[in-house]
Amino acid sequence: MTTTTITRVVDARGSYCPGPLMELIRAIREGAVGDVISVYSTDKGSKVDIPKWIEKAGHRLVALEDRDGYDEIVVEKLR
Amino acid sequence: MREILVLGGGVGGTLVANLVGRKLKAEIAAGRARVRVVDETGDHVYQPGFMYIAMGGEPASSLVRPERSLLDARIELVVGRIERIDPAAKVVRLADGQELAWDELVVATGARILPEAIPHFATEAHHFYSAEGAARLRQALDAFTGGRIVVGIAGMPYKCPPAPLEVTFLIEAELRERGLRDGTEIHYCSPIGRAFTIESVSEMATPILAEKGVELHTFFNVEAIDPERKVVQSLEGEELPYDLLILVPPHKGARVVIESGLAPAAGWLPTDPQTLNVRGRDDIWAIGDATDLPLSKAGSTAHFEAPVVAERIAARVLGREPAAKEGVYTGKVMCFFEIGDGKGTLLRFDYDHPPQPPKPNRVWHLGKIVFNKTYWHTVPRGRI
Structure with a gap:
């Protein structure tokens, strides 16, 4: 668990690749530096793709947690 | 009188109207049902052909026919701009003041492109998502003598997901034929971590890109164009210089479905996948590009969705249960995929079965050409 305060939740459960990533990208575009976005995803590929994208895009992966039937990926917008 | 109203005279709207018309033939003849299609222009445009205006010398005029000519005689056509869909009153209002009531409503209002959402798109970038855009791209290709070509995607989802890859392959082949390939770099930018959303198609396309010497850039979400420096910039912080820039424009659903409160800001209607x-x-259906389903926005999707909607509407009007098989959409999509050099492959899939594209060959390329030419006599009329 993280103590970071989540500023926005993107519930992409039920959405298939690349849905969760595209919804995260939308949230990043709309957000401000310092925002912490939590993505809920049931798509297995997104668990791999989203951290790769975060690294490439220069943001911070705060946490990647297995929840009950979905993954929670927490991202801090750094730029 | 049961009023069946279909909004949009594209592939999905036309086919669903014709199929409902056939299933309710007796009801219509007896004056107990009426099927009306509302279309803004009254022209049916075969959008998959746009790419061939840019790449295959297709005249724009061959991609348009009067919607009336594709509808069965028992279907009424109303030409007018839809101003409001009122789900509470079950009425559609047109800009000319007409009010059309429905008992069953099909929303087949498609997708619209928004190149203007990216500053400098109009002056710096080309696309093939309209007849005019594709003709302009053709002129740019004719004038091209070498340099850097960048193909990218400025927003997802977009119509015909394989199209930017197809155009890349076709341009590469054309430049080789014209003796310009040695003096040209081609860059393909994908918004996700691989060349194509569907993994099996990506696995097929990635080695072909490499074989053809096209450089693949992943996680490149087009953010801005700098016309002074002639570079395209990504959200991820990369930039690529270009001499010829080809971008898939951002897409949204129809304005009227957003303004009527049926869809969120992106405009895709929340749709039950089955x-x-x-x-x-239970009285409104979405079909084709208008839905939020995790499927290709393509005529083929609308083609396979239409019989499901037609069956469900007919069942409601006739007071019976929809047929178990015909009344459930399985996510079936089938589309051809051009590889260049006269070769193509086929993507056939549904919700549960990803495509297993056959090795590219001449048959699937010719299949696409024949399908495009015979479209007018087959799909909208429900003959295949």
Whole structure:
């Protein structure tokens, strides 16, 4: 668990690749530096793709947690 | 009188109207049902052909026919701009003041392109998502003598997901034929971590890109164009210089479905994947590009969705249960995929079965050409 305060939740459960990533990208575009976005995803590929994208895009992966039937990926917008 | 109203005279709207018309033939003849299609222009445009204006010398005029000529005689056509869909009153209002009531409503209003959402798109970038855009791209290709070509995607989802890869392959082949390939770099930018959304198609396309010497850039979400420096910039912080820039423009659903409160800001209607009902409404269906389903926005999707919607509407009007098989959409999509050099492959898939594209060959390329030429006599009329 993280103590970071989540500023926005993107519930992409039920959405298939690349849905969760595209919804995260939308949230990043709309957000401000310092925002912490939590993505809920049931798509297995997104668990791999989203951290790769975060690294490439220069943001911070705060946490990647297995929840009950979905993954929670927490991202801090750094730029 | 049961009023069946279809909004949009594209592939999905036309086919669903014709199929409902056939299933309710007796009801219509007896004056107990009426099927009306509302279309803004009254022209049916075969959008998959746009790419061939840019790449295959297709004249724009061959991609348009009067919608009336594709509808069965028992279907009425109303030409007018839809101003409002009122789900509470079950009425559609047109800009000319007409009010059309429905008992069953099909929303087949498609997708619209928004190149203007990216500053400098109009002056710096080309696309093939309209007849005019594709003709302009053709002129740019004719004038091209070498340099850097960048193909990218400025927003997802977009119509015909394989199209930017197809155009890349076709341009590469054309430049080789014209003796310009040695003096040209081609860059393909994908918004996700691989060349194509569907993994099996990506696995097929990636080695072909490499074979053809096209450089693949992943996680490149087009953010801005700098016309002074002639570079395209990504959200991820990369930039690529270009001499010829080809971008898939951002897409949204129809304005009227957003303004009527049926869809969120992106405009894609929340749609049940099996019944194709707009969520929470058993009298409204969405079809084709208008839905939020995780499938290709393509004529083929609308083609396979239409029989499901037609069956469900007919069942409601006739007071019976929809047929178990015909009344459920399985996510079936089938489309051809051009590879260049006269070769193509086929993507056939559904919700549960990803495509297993056959090795590219001449048959699938010719299949696409024949399909495009015979479209007018087959798909909208429900003959295949």
